[in-house]
Amino acid sequence: MRIVVEELPEAGLELAFGPTDRWAVDAARQGLDGEVLELAGTLRVRRLGPGVQVTGRARAAVAQRCVRCLREVRVVVDGPVSLWYEASPEHAPDQAALTADALDVGFLEGGDLDLGVVLMEFFALEGPTVVRCADPLVEVLEEGPCELATVDPEPAMDPRFAILKDLDLDG
Numbered sequence: 001m002r003i004v005v006e007e008l009p010e011a012g013l014e015l016a017f018g019p020t021d022r023w024a025v026d027a028a029r030q031g032l033d034g035e036v037l038e039l040a041g042t043l044r045v046r047r048l049g050p051g052v053q054v055t056g057r058a059r060a061a062v063a064q065r066c067v068r069c070l071r072e073v074r075v076v077v078d079g080p081v082s083l084w085y086e087a088s089p090e091h092a093p094d095q096a097a098l099t100a101d102a103l104d105v106g107f108l109e110g111g112d113l114d115l116g117v118v119l120m121e122f123f124a125l126e127g128p129t130v131v132r133c134a135d136p137l138v139e140v141l142e143e144g145p146c147e148l149a150t151v152d153p154e155p156a157m158d159p160r161f162a163i164l165k166d167l168d169l170d171g
């Protein structure tokens, strides 16, 4: 969903999206790293001085797994969108001066604004970095404590080393 900034009407553009909008579903899946179960929202895109302001609201629920107990959970992000895009970066975003505020500023690619990228960035910023049952954005689907899942204590031997077992070192 590319917006040509030059062609934006004075009053801006308002766009509602839902589970049938492929670009928005892709954005939620990439931003929250899970299969999309619910999706709804509205974005308002407006030219403001040298940049573009994106406001509105977005809600998505995706299927995820708790990293601790490995049970399936739902991650739900629901909140106001307020992002700002500038025509050209004054400094590269990967420089040391990067602050939390700077993370909310994106840059336009050749006068275009890709709303799929905007929405993906919103979900990536708002979603949990690590999914655990106790996280406020996580809805647990099954009752029961979040206990560390048992993992195989003896990982499979690296096949490159397996041959060493068969070597008769005493000749």
Ligand SMILES: [Zn+2]
Pocket (backbone or CB within 6 Å): 066, 067, 068, 069, 070, 071, 132, 133, 134, 145, 146, 147
């Ligand atoms: Zn858990």
